[in-house]
Amino acid sequence: MDHNKKKAYLINAVAVVALYLVFFVLIQTKSMNNYFVGIAIMTCIMIIMAMSLNIVAGFLGEMALGHAGFMAIGAYASASFSMALIDGGLPLPHLVILILAMIVGGIVAGVFGFLIGTPTLRLRGDYLGIVTIGFSEIIRIFFINFGPTGGAAGLKGITKLVNFHNVYWVTIVIAFLIFTLGRSKQGRAIISIREDEIASEAAGIPTTRYKVLAFSLAAFFAGVGGAMYAHYQSFLEPSKFGFMFSIEMFVIVVLGGLGSLTGSIISAIVLTVLPEMLRSFAEYRLLVYSLVLIIMMIFRPQGIFGRSEFSLTAFIESLIQRKNVKNSIGGGEAS
Amino acid sequence: MTVLSAKNITMQFGGLTAVDQFNLELSSNELVGLIGPNGAGKTTIFNMLTGVYVPTMGEILLNDQSIIKKTPHEIVKLGASRTFQNIRLFKDLTAVENVKIAYHNFIDYNMVQGMFRTKKFWEEEKKAQEECMKLLDIFDMGEYADTLAKNLPYGQQRKLEIARALASDPKVLMLDEPAAGMNPNETAELMETIHFIRNKFDITVLLIEHDMKLVMGICERIIVVDYGKTIAEGTPDEIKNNPDVIRAYLGD
Numbered sequence: 001m002d003h004n005k006k007k008a009y010l011i012n013a014v015a016v017v018a019l020y021l022v023f024f025v026l027i028q029t030k031s032m033n034n035y036f037v038g039i040a041i042m043t044c045i046m047i048i049m050a051m052s053l054n055i056v057a058g059f060l061g062e063m064a065l066g067h068a069g070f071m072a073i074g075a076y077a078s079a080s081f082s083m084a085l086i087d088g089g090l091p092l093p094h095l096v097i098l099i100l101a102m103i104v105g106g107i108v109a110g111v112f113g114f115l116i117g118t119p120t121l122r123l124r125g126d127y128l129g130i131v132t133i134g135f136s137e138i139i140r141i142f143f144i145n146f147g148p149t150g151g152a153a154g155l156k157g158i159t160k161l162v163n164f165h166n167v168y169w170v171t172i173v174i175a176f177l178i179f180t181l182g183r184s185k186q187g188r189a190i191i192s193i194r195e196d197e198i199a200s201e202a203a204g205i206p207t208t209r210y211k212v213l214a215f216s217l218a219a220f221f222a223g224v225g226g227a228m229y230a231h232y233q234s235f236l237e238p239s240k241f242g243f244m245f246s247i248e249m250f251v252i253v254v255l256g257g258l259g260s261l262t263g264s265i266i267s268a269i270v271l272t273v274l275p276e277m278l279r280s281f282a283e284y285r286l287l288v289y290s291l292v293l294i295i296m297m298i299f300r301p302q303g304i305f306g307r308s309e310f311s312l313t314a315f316i317e318s319l320i321q322r323k324n325v326k327n328s329i330g331g332g333e334a335s
Numbered sequence: 336m337t338v339l340s341a342k343n344i345t346m347q348f349g350g351l352t353a354v355d356q357f358n359l360e361l362s363s364n365e366l367v368g369l370i371g372p373n374g375a376g377k378t379t380i381f382n383m384l385t386g387v388y389v390p391t392m393g394e395i396l397l398n399d400q401s402i403i404k405k406t407p408h409e410i411v412k413l414g415a416s417r418t419f420q421n422i423r424l425f426k427d428l429t430a431v432e433n434v435k436i437a438y439h440n441f442i443d444y445n446m447v448q449g450m451f452r453t454k455k456f457w458e459e460e461k462k463a464q465e466e467c468m469k470l471l472d473i474f475d476m477g478e479y480a481d482t483l484a485k486n487l488p489y490g491q492q493r494k495l496e497i498a499r500a501l502a503s504d505p506k507v508l509m510l511d512e513p514a515a516g517m518n519p520n521e522t523a524e525l526m527e528t529i530h531f532i533r534n535k536f537d538i539t540v541l542l543i544e545h546d547m548k549l550v551m552g553i554c555e556r557i558i559v560v561d562y563g564k565t566i567a568e569g570t571p572d573e574i575k576n577n578p579d580v581i582r583a584y585l586g587d
């Protein structure tokens with residue numbers, strides 16, 4: 001690790017801790033009421049969902065419109081697991097249960113990602129999009145009819161284990177892991193498929209294997225997001241994980257920029273907080289999404305950040321040197 | 336010693352026989368030219384040799400191992416790599432990243448080590464960076480390392496594709512019209528570089544060229560195809576005076 005990278009790590013670590021402290025103080029002093037804390041928690045969960053979707057949609061460059069399905073699998077699997085664990089009477093600390101539930105949710109969803117990815121990734125573009133929609137609808141209908149998890153009435157009595165503090169740090173860890181994935185040899189291999197699949201094969205990349213890997217990883221993190229969701233809401237109903245929810249996540253990723261994690265984060269914040277602020281216009285939410293998408297496709301089709309990352313380090317440096325800020329956005333190593 | 340051989344490979348597209356019973360024998364460290372007029376079947380031969388197409392008939396051996404029905408990346412691993420006639424770079428990645436992707440098999444850390452950035456990750460990435468920079472330097476492209484491939488001048492893009500093909504450490508390098516679109520100076524320089532890398536890396540080079548004169552200078556042996564068939568094979572001098580070749584190029 002050279003000096004600049006260390007500096008970048010330090011700056012980002014300081015920023016992450018500082019942001020946490022701000023929320024910590026706001027929550028402790030009750031300056032932020034439960035309603036706003038709830039929005040902050042949902043925002044973190046949506047950030048996890050958007051970043052995980054970005055592995056397939058952004059890094060791999062494939063249209064995946066069934067992300068809610070993987071989230072549902074993670075949510076139901078982790079909830080069933082934690083309920084069984086707590087019913088079993090094991091005196092485990094809540095944080096341990098949550099971590100185990102997240103791992104279970106992630107792995108079960110990841111396995112489904114693997115099973116579904118293997119045959120379907122031969123398809124491309126629109127076809128893959130349609131198949132992923134179909135898959136997530138099957139998942140939803142399965143849970144509507146599956147008695148043991150409450151069927152259409154939903155799964156009640158999940159212990160609430162998620163609070164702002166743990167969801168914040170889980171989000172940070174996942175952001176870190178997906179970011180480093182994108183800059184590892186595995187991430188490069190996945191990105192090369194997006195750039196040119198034939199050239200990727202010709203460069204020696206086993207493209208099928210990496211496509212399945214990308215799909216499984218995205219499903220894994222979606223499952224973790226689902227686990228957080230389940231243990232925050234303490235109630236799950238299948239109708240939540242419908243097609244429109246997958247589309248919402250896809251819109252977030254497209255708006256932030258396919259392939260840009262910082263873009264996903266910012267756009268997840270905007271598209272989660274804004275509709276809450278405009279509660280009275282709730283019915284028009286999807287209309288607003290469509291409008292935002294149309295406006296963006298006209299003025300900035302590559303998304304807010306395109307494929308590049310916002311770099312805090314470069315931003316600070318440019319402020320100090322009074323350079324053109326625009327140049328720093330889109331700097332390579334963003335960390 | 337034979338590194339790559341093709342026996343009677345044939346490629347049919349529907350009713351069209353693009354390549355008809357083509358034979359090839361490449362010895363180690365040879366520099367062979369594959370020439371022929373437009374649509375003769377040169378690129379199709381490359382596509383069969385690199386696993387993009389499965390020949391309708393025939394056998395291909397790379398280091399005595401059959402590569403029929405092997406995927407392109409498996410063939411790369413067995414030691415054959417290529418460039419494309421219409422440049423196929425990873426456009427939104429930098430030059431050095433393009434090379435690193437082909438260096439993939441020599442970077443030794445797993446996904447978890449990569450995501451958690453263990454010591455192994457940093458060591459291996461450092462090594463990869465150094466090795467890929469060395470490759471770029473061979474093509475005098477060090478200064479372009481961090482330029483996005485799509486922003487490189489045309490000639491540099493062609494060279495980058497060759498650097499990328501070399502990164503997988505091939506025994507056989509196949510170049511599909513590497514000089515297409517270059518000016519005469521760039522072309523002469525590129526031909527010299529190809530000669531140089533053949534010796535430096537001790538590899539076999541199979542070179543498609545449209546322009547006959549161009550390959551005459553550097554190839555020891557030339558194969559001429561027309562309408563999917565080999566019409567002549569020999570040293571540049573033999574080819575130059577071959578009446579069939581002259582006819583193919585000038586028309587009857």
Ligand SMILES: Nc1ncnc2c1ncn2[C@@H]1O[C@H](COP(=O)(O)OP(=O)(O)OP(=O)(O)O)[C@@H](O)[C@H]1O
Binds near residue numbers: 351373376380545
């Ligand atoms: N995938 C394909 N499907 C159908 N026909 C094809 C296909 N690929 C090539 N052909 C045909 O096969 C013949 C040989 O094409 P090929 O590209 O191999 O020629 P070439 O010698 O590389 O020509 P050029 O010098 O123009 O690159 C042409 O008639 C071409 O139209």
Ligand SMILES: [Mg+2]
Binds near residue numbers: 377378379420
């Ligand atoms: Mg050709």
